[in-house]
Structures are given as C-alpha cells and as structure tokens.
Amino acid sequence: MNELSELYEEIILDHNKNPRYFNNIPEGSNRTAEGDNPLCGDHYTIHLTVENGIVEGVGFEGSGCAISKASASLMLESVLGKTEMEATELFKGLHGMLTGDRSHESDSVEFGKLEVLNGVCKYPMRIKCATLAWHVLNAALKNTEQAVTTE
Amino acid sequence: MAYVNFKDKHYHHPDEAMIHSTTVDLMYVKRDFPILYKPVHNQPLVYLDNAATTQKPQSVIKALYSYYTSKNANIHRGVHSLSEQSTLAYESAREKVRQFINARDAKEIVFVKGATEAINLVAQTFGKLAVKKGDEIIVSELEHHSNIVPWQILCEQNEAILRVIPMSDSGELQIEQLDAMLNERTKLLAVSHVSNAIGTINPIKRIIQKANQVGVPVLIDGAQATAHLGVDVQALDCDFYVFSGHKMYAPTGIGVLYAKKKILETMPPYQGGGDMITRVSFKSKTVYNQIPHKFEAGTPNIGGAIGLGAAIDYLSKFEMNQISAHENQLLEYATNALQQIPELQIIGTAEHKAGIISFVLDDIHPHDIGTILDQSGIAVRAGHHCAMPLMERLGINATTRVSFGLYNTFTDIDRLLSGLQNVLRIFKPN
Numbered sequence: 001m002n003e004l005s006e007l008y009e010e011i012i013l014d015h016n017k018n019p020r021y022f023n024n025i026p027e028g029s030n031r032t033a034e035g036d037n038p039l040c041g042d043h044y045t046i047h048l049t050v051e052n053g054i055v056e057g058v059g060f061e062g063s064g065c066a067i068s069k070a071s072a073s074l075m076l077e078s079v080l081g082k083t084e085m086e087a088t089e090l091f092k093g094l095h096g097m098l099t100g101d102r103s104h105e106s107d108s109v110e111f112g113k114l115e116v117l118n119g120v121c122k123y124p125m126r127i128k129c130a131t132l133a134w135h136v137l138n139a140a141l142k143n144t145e146q147a148v149t150t151e
Numbered sequence: 152m153a154y155v156n157f158k159d160k161h162y163h164h165p166d167e168a169m170i171h172s173t174t175v176d177l178m179y180v181k182r183d184f185p186i187l188y189k190p191v192h193n194q195p196l197v198y199l200d201n202a203a204t205t206q207k208p209q210s211v212i213k214a215l216y217s218y219y220t221s222k223n224a225n226i227h228r229g230v231h232s233l234s235e236q237s238t239l240a241y242e243s244a245r246e247k248v249r250q251f252i253n254a255r256d257a258k259e260i261v262f263v264k265g266a267t268e269a270i271n272l273v274a275q276t277f278g279k280l281a282v283k284k285g286d287e288i289i290v291s292e293l294e295h296h297s298n299i300v301p302w303q304i305l306c307e308q309n310e311a312i313l314r315v316i317p318m319s320d321s322g323e324l325q326i327e328q329l330d331a332m333l334n335e336r337t338k339l340l341a342v343s344h345v346s347n348a349i350g351t352i353n354p355i356k357r358i359i360q361k362a363n364q365v366g367v368p369v370l371i372d373g374a375q376a377t378a379h380l381g382v383d384v385q386a387l388d389c390d391f392y393v394f395s396g397h398k399m400y401a402p403t404g405i406g407v408l409y410a411k412k413k414i415l416e417t418m419p420p421y422q423g424g425g426d427m428i429t430r431v432s433f434k435s436k437t438v439y440n441q442i443p444h445k446f447e448a449g450t451p452n453i454g455g456a457i458g459l460g461a462a463i464d465y466l467s468k469f470e471m472n473q474i475s476a477h478e479n480q481l482l483e484y485a486t487n488a489l490q491q492i493p494e495l496q497i498i499g500t501a502e503h504k505a506g507i508i509s510f511v512l513d514d515i516h517p518h519d520i521g522t523i524l525d526q527s528g529i530a531v532r533a534g535h536h537c538a539m540p541l542m543e544r545l546g547i548n549a550t551t552r553v554s555f556g557l558y559n560t561f562t563d564i565d566r567l568l569s570g571l572q573n574v575l576r577i578f579k580p581n
C-alpha cells in the first residue's frame with residue numbers, strides 16, 4: 001500500500017482526473033506528433049505552437065492509463081514557455097531519470113513537480129507509460145512526421 | 152452472494168463446498184501447482200490470468216525433468232536406446248492427444264509450436280492451395296489476432312476476400328447471418344471455440360453444420376477451450392482444430408494441429424527440412440514423408456510434447472465436465488459479485504460463457520487496476536487481449552480480464568473483490 005501511494009501520488013491522480021491542456025489544440029499550432037505504446041494501447045497526440053524558438057502553446061489528445069495521462073499533463077505544464085532547447089533538455093533529463101540512464105544528467109535541469117514521476121521507477125512494467133508522452137514531445141520538437149512508439 | 156449449496160450439506164465458506172468428484176476432489180488441486188505457493192509482493196498468489204497461460208502441475212514439471220534426466224535423445228533417427236525411448240515417448244504423447252480430442256487416427260495430430268503456428272500452417276498450405284483470386288474466407292469479429300492476421304496475409308497473397316461474422320453487443324456471434332455469407336467462393340471458415348477476450352462459447356457445432364452443408368471446411372481455434380471444455384473432434388466434425396499446450400497446463404512451445412486425414416494428405420508441406428522427407432535427391436524428385444511427419448520439419452519440441460502428454464494425463468484424473476462445472480461456478484459467483492460494484496461493467500454477457508470475465512471499472516484504466524491488484528498478489532490481464540477488432544466493435548480501448556483455471560477457488564475471487572475495493576479507494580476516494 002505504501003509503495004502504491006508513491007506511484008499514485010495525489011498529484012498524479014489529480015492530473016489524471018483533470019488533465020491540463022487535454023483535448024486542446026493551441027492557437028497557431030505548428031508542431032504535431034503522435035505515438036503509442038503497442039503493449040498496452042496507450043495513444044497520444046501532442047500539439048505545440050512554437051514561435052521564435054519558444055513553446056508558446058501546448059495541447060494533447062488521446063487515451064491511456066493514469067500514469068501516461070498524468071505524465072503528459074505534467075509535461076505540457078512544464079514545457080509551456082520554455083525554449084525548444086530547454087524542453088529537449090527536460091526530455092533527456094527525465095528520460096534518464098526514469099530509465100536509469102544518467103548520461104544526460106545535468107544540474108541545469110529543474111524537475112520541479114515532475115519529480116513525482118520518479119515513483120514509477122519501482123514499477124518496471126510501467127516506465128514506458130510515463131515516458132510515452134515525452135517521446136511524442138521530443139518527436140514534435142524535432143518535427144518528426146512518423147508516429148513514435150515506445151518499442 | 153451465490154454460495155454453493157452442495158447436496159444436503161451447507162458449508163460456511165464456498166471454498167469448502169467445492170464440487171465433489173468421483174475421482175479427485177478439486178478442492179485439493181491447488182496443491183499440485185507449486186508456483187501457486189510462491190508469494191507475490193509478500194502475499195499468496197492469486198492467479199487469474201489463465202487465458203494468457205496456465206500454471207503447470209508438479210507432474211508436468213516432473214515429466215520434463217525425467218525426460219531430460221533419463222531419455223533425452225533425438226527422435227526418429229538414432230539406433231541407440233535413448234533415441235528409441237525418446238521416440239516412443241514422443242509418439243505416445245501424440246497418441247494421448249489423439250485420445251484427448253477423440254481424433255480417429257494419431258496421424259491426424261501434428262505437433263507445432265502453438266495455436267498461432269497451427270493457423271499459419273493451415274493458411275500457408277491448405278489455404279494457399281485452395282484459395283484463388285476472388286475467393287472468400289470467413290472469420291468472426293471476436294477472434295484473437297492469431298486467427299485474423301494469417302488469413303489477412305493469405306488474402307493479400309492470393310487476392311482473396313476476408314469476411315467477418317458480426318458480433319452482437321453482448322458478445323454473441325450473429326450466426327443467422329452465416330447462411331447469407333456462405334457461398335460457392337467460400338473456401339474456409341475459421342472461428343474460435345471460446346473467445347479469449349470476453350469468454351463467449353461460440354455455437355461451433357451449429358457453425359460447422361452450416362458450413363459442412365455447403366461443403367466449406369472449418370478451422371476451430373480451440374486455444375481457450377481444451378483446458379476447460381471436453382473436445383471431441385469427430386462429434387464436431389470440423390476439418391481443423393488447433394490449440395496450444397501452455398493454455399492447458401503443459402509447457403510453452405508445444406501445440407497441436409488436428410486435421411482430418413484426407414485433408415492433411417492433400418496439403419503441401421509447410422517447411423522443408425529433416426524428418427519431413429523419405430528421400431532427398433538432386434537427381435530425382437525429393438519424396439516427402441507420411442503425415443503427420445511431413446508437417447514436422449526439423450527436430451521438434453520433444454520435451455514439450457512429452458510435457459503435453461503429462462498435462463493430458465493430469466487432466467484425465469478429472470472428468471472434463473467436472474472441470475467445466477467447477478469453473479462455471481466460479482464464473483457465476485464472480486459475475487454476481489462483480490455486478491454488485493456499481494462502477495463496474497462486465498464486457499461480454501453472452502448466454503454461454505467459459506470462465507473468463509472482462510470488465511471496465513468506471514474510467515479507471517485497466518493498467519492501473521492491474522498494477523494495484525498485483526501489489527496484492529493478484530495476477531490479472533489488462534489491455535486489448537490481442538483482439539483489437541473486438542475492442543473496436545465494442546468501442547473500448549482496453550479491459551481488465553480475469554480468467555479461471557481448475558485450481559482457482561472462491562477465496563481467489565474474494566481476494567479479487569477486496570483488491571478492486573482497494574483500486575476504488577485509490578481512484579475514487581470519496
């Protein structure tokens with residue numbers, strides 16, 4: 001039970017229940033990417049409005065478990081207003097934190113609220129749920145046309 | 152709750168009222184499965200994922216051990232004693248399978264990797280030959296991907312058309328539509344005995360009759376049936392019946408293709424290699440072996456076949472209808488109890504169901520349910536269950552699925568229920 005509450009922290013449950021920027025296509029959206037986790041059928045599309053190198057608008061659509069949805073919601077909240085570079089750094093840092101690959105660790109990355117996603121590390125089967133939206137974000141930032149997958 | 156009243160006795164806990172048998176008491180079955188005593192997250196395991204794969208009884212594990220410690224050798228070749236013994240053991244497993252499904256002849260039993268390979272084999276041998284441009288193959292809306300994709304591949308190769316028997320909202324095949332679908336271009340009908348995703352037992356006897364009336368061969372995917380219902384291929388009169396050992400208490404990597412002898416004899420080989428030939432020559436024509444060996448190229452899964460034989464011996468300690476009755480009681484008990492949860496909706500409410508229940512719980516994603524239940528040692532399946540067209544038809548992405556085996560008890564279901572209360576406490580705290 002204790003362990004479970006680390007995974008399903010209040011903030012995760014909240015972002016699952018009231019996902020921010022959900023079913024939202026930001027005005028002037030100019031970057032879109034989609035991706036899925038074929039193992040569990042989670043599927044998300046992310047829309048970004050990037051102006052002068054800055055993420056000015058965000059939104060996502062799709063469906064998935066609480067972890068994937070909360071992760072997407074928290075992610076968009078934190079990249080809004082960041083430069084593309086900062087957002088990419090955040091992706092790399094977070095991906096490293098969740099997968100145990102610390103090669104991109106850097107002091108400049110501030111996780112803030114995103115720290116709650118760390119709880120997923122104890123559930124190897126669920127790490128991909130948490131990273132899915134981030135891979136899609138990364139693809140959108142790179143303007144990749146092809147759908148990404150966690151596999 | 153639907154406690155079981157057994158004859159004139161009334162028991163306090165339904166587990167104690169486990170149906171009696173004339174041979175073995177199902178109440179003690181759990182003891183035959185060592186893994187069921189392995190704690191998961193410090194709790195006794197409640198294994199409710201039998202439709203994915205079943206656990207193995209000690210006797211099957213022992214049979215593998217004994218094979219590798221006393222008989223291991225390649226079959227159908229060496230003249231030495233071990234080879235003779237291992238050949239005998241392998242062929243006697245084939246005979247056990249024959250008896251188990253009441254095939255006429257052991258030659259009609261082809262050992263394969265599993266149901267998936269069996270279906271692909273039929274598609275690429277029988278199917279490739281029989282299906283011409285513009286011909287039709289019929290499947291159903293509730294099939295596992297392994298009884299869809301091989302036919303899609305074949306249709307693409309041979310420019311044929313795949314037609315789909317529709318399913319009702321409750322998960323029953325609308326077989327009254329079959330008469331209009333069957334025609335002179337229909338070359339095969341492939342349908343499952345039991346749906347792995349929602350548990351529907353399909354009226355295969357009637358389906359086979361309808362198809363046979365117009366001379367259309369039928370393949371039955373029995374992956375979810377052989378461990379739970381009695382199967383008699385002669386009574387069914389299907390042309391092909393396929394299943395996997397690992398879903399019936401045998402090891403993984405072994406399965407069966409049953410095909411009527413007269414069809415098997417006309418089928419071209421599936422793979423070429425050793426054991427499937429009688430003579431190979433560069434000068435004259437290579438001569439293929441007799442059935443079933445013609446379809447068993449290369450060294451087969453000898454240990455697996457012997458394990459399957461041991462699983463059949465294990466199942467033979469019971470009557471199949473006794474196992475069905477037991478699992479039916481679990482199904483009824485669990486269905487009633489789950490229906491008491493207002494936020495829960497059972498997906499698939501066919502009149503005839505095997506021990507499989509799929510459900511959705513409010514808007515809580517099945518993966519979250521699966522993770523939370525796992526923390527209490529309860530193993531269930533979450534997802535689309537390799538039946539995406541079925542999910543699409545019902546307009547859902549995923550369900551949580553519990554599926555019973557002969558060792559499950561009413562206590563297991565009680566544990567599931569309290570696990571689900573835990574899920575609700577986390578996701579719906581007020």
Ligand SMILES: Cc1ncc(COP(=O)(O)O)c(C=O)c1O
Nearest residue numbers: 265266267295297347372374395
């Ligand atoms: C109805 C059905 N058919 C076919 C299969 C495929 O079996 P296997 O993966 O053992 O080949 C399964 C397994 O889940 C099944 O449930």
